[in-house]
Amino acid sequence: MLLIDTEGIKSLNTLFLKIIKRSLTEDALSWLEAKVALIKTEEKTVQLNMSFAHLPRFASRALVGLEAGEHDEIERLLPGFKIDDWSHDRLCRVWLLMQVPAQDQSAHFNKINGLFTAAEMNEQVALYSALALFQYPELWISRCEEGIRSNIGTVLEAIMYHNPYPAAYLPEPSFNQLVLKAFFTEKDVKLIVGLQERLNKSLSDTLEDYVQERLAAHRTVLPEIYQLIEQTKEKI
Amino acid sequence: MCCNENFRERNEGEKIQTILDLNDISGMKFFDPHVHMTSRTTDDYQAMADAGIVALIEPAFWLGQPRTGADSFRDYYSSLIGWERFRSSQFGIKHYCTIGLNSREANNEKLAEQVMEILPQFIFKEGVVGIGEIGFDDQTAAEDKYYRLQLDLALEAGLPVQVHTPHRDKKKGTQRSMDIAIEHGLAPHMVIIDHNNEETVKEVLDRGFYAAFTIYPFTKMGNERMVEVVKQYGTERIMINSAADWGISDPLAIPKTAALMKQSGISLQDIELVTYRNAITAFGQSGQINENDFVAVKNIDQSQKFASNSILRGGQQPRIDKNSIIIS
Numbered sequence: 001m002l003l004i005d006t007e008g009i010k011s012l013n014t015l016f017l018k019i020i021k022r023s024l025t026e027d028a029l030s031w032l033e034a035k036v037a038l039i040k041t042e043e044k045t046v047q048l049n050m051s052f053a054h055l056p057r058f059a060s061r062a063l064v065g066l067e068a069g070e071h072d073e074i075e076r077l078l079p080g081f082k083i084d085d086w087s088h089d090r091l092c093r094v095w096l097l098m099q100v101p102a103q104d105q106s107a108h109f110n111k112i113n114g115l116f117t118a119a120e121m122n123e124q125v126a127l128y129s130a131l132a133l134f135q136y137p138e139l140w141i142s143r144c145e146e147g148i149r150s151n152i153g154t155v156l157e158a159i160m161y162h163n164p165y166p167a168a169y170l171p172e173p174s175f176n177q178l179v180l181k182a183f184f185t186e187k188d189v190k191l192i193v194g195l196q197e198r199l200n201k202s203l204s205d206t207l208e209d210y211v212q213e214r215l216a217a218h219r220t221v222l223p224e225i226y227q228l229i230e231q232t233k234e235k236i
Numbered sequence: 237m238c239c240n241e242n243f244r245e246r247n248e249g250e251k252i253q254t255i256l257d258l259n260d261i262s263g264m265k266f267f268d269p270h271v272h273m274t275s276r277t278t279d280d281y282q283a284m285a286d287a288g289i290v291a292l293i294e295p296a297f298w299l300g301q302p303r304t305g306a307d308s309f310r311d312y313y314s315s316l317i318g319w320e321r322f323r324s325s326q327f328g329i330k331h332y333c334t335i336g337l338n339s340r341e342a343n344n345e346k347l348a349e350q351v352m353e354i355l356p357q358f359i360f361k362e363g364v365v366g367i368g369e370i371g372f373d374d375q376t377a378a379e380d381k382y383y384r385l386q387l388d389l390a391l392e393a394g395l396p397v398q399v400h401t402p403h404r405d406k407k408k409g410t411q412r413s414m415d416i417a418i419e420h421g422l423a424p425h426m427v428i429i430d431h432n433n434e435e436t437v438k439e440v441l442d443r444g445f446y447a448a449f450t451i452y453p454f455t456k457m458g459n460e461r462m463v464e465v466v467k468q469y470g471t472e473r474i475m476i477n478s479a480a481d482w483g484i485s486d487p488l489a490i491p492k493t494a495a496l497m498k499q500s501g502i503s504l505q506d507i508e509l510v511t512y513r514n515a516i517t518a519f520g521q522s523g524q525i526n527e528n529d530f531v532a533v534k535n536i537d538q539s540q541k542f543a544s545n546s547i548l549r550g551g552q553q554p555r556i557d558k559n560s561i562i563i564s
Contacts, residue, residue: 146302149343150301180404180405206408
């Protein structure tokens, strides 16, 4: 199952490049284009690994600054996906990941997986943001589950916020884990894509236990937790 | 184990400032059966020694992010019985550890298999007082698998087990941890169920397990709540720990809680049980804890400190004056 078809990916690819071109200097853009040409033809991963890490020295950390219509166009192509609060370097990295050749499934996986294994925080953010855009999304389920175990706030947000991947691909236990982790780390659960559709009894039972635990500890309970429990009851 | 959790809670509500006065607990000695010293500074060791902590247990855990190779585990285990033990001794604190594959990293099955090969190398080392901390985090199938395998290892080795219970879905996770321990033939008195709260303690004690409480700001127990737990459940098989690590935690959690208990009218005998004796009884079942060593580690260091070439011999660390702007 694909969240987005090849045509959709192509359109996003074009749109992202248009936004990137607005922000990069001429020198930076020619550097990026030269690197992409090498990444598309190299058998190994030297160019990919180097340029993925190197990118923020060419792209700024300022916000992407979308133009009229671009937000809606992205929403149309990949519902739930938002890049409004992304920095340029994050968008450039995600776009770079979209250029990794995908004809050979296992080579494609190994190349991107290699980036995950050595990623620093901002690289992790870009990698997890791109999960829904990868060609073989079902290969990244356990990686996404691993990401939910992260203690790094921005990495969790890259998975939890405006990212259609978890709701579309995670099995119930790990999706529930994502929601619980969001509450435990005080994330805004309203930004989890597909939460309403994925509500289930097991999640609601666990949330009820959590409410009891908080009350026994004389702690406050977030109203969103009660809301989710209620919504689950209505749904079932 | 901690998370970057509950930042909002930390900042809300009125803070009542009360100062720990070491005189309140002077002469008392404490045993912290769960503290991750690897992630703490020498200042913490000094403060702990000053506050009366004479011995501690450092459970093997994760390092805040997942390891990617088996050698990282080997080096870590080896550091717990090597460098960290030595570092602790420099402050006159006897250092023990538990060895195990933590729940989070059990989810990397390929690596977990290799770690299971390494564990037997370490469990009979001197000063290893149990298998730990093991148990559930997300409660996945892989966590279940490696929890069970390590219970078998503990049973075979005759070692106590230090069980980490999950932050999320705690009540069910705790029940499940106990059910599985029983299923694998472990006697409840050989299992220390850690990170209890008001919702889990009754069943843990009723079933004959040890109940450990982690006094950890914001995410686990506060010590005022702990005072109430002791008033309600008594002191049998109950112990407290700091679980101090790289999160916002407090290596003085035990002395502070002892002071609070004393202020709240709990008897000195009861305080000793939950802050010292019960942990030694539980982990002493490994045959690896000798209280005379608590004194020995102090004496050795004190004598080295006064020896002419103490630093070269690795004697106790010299004190620095923290109030001085001069660092010499």
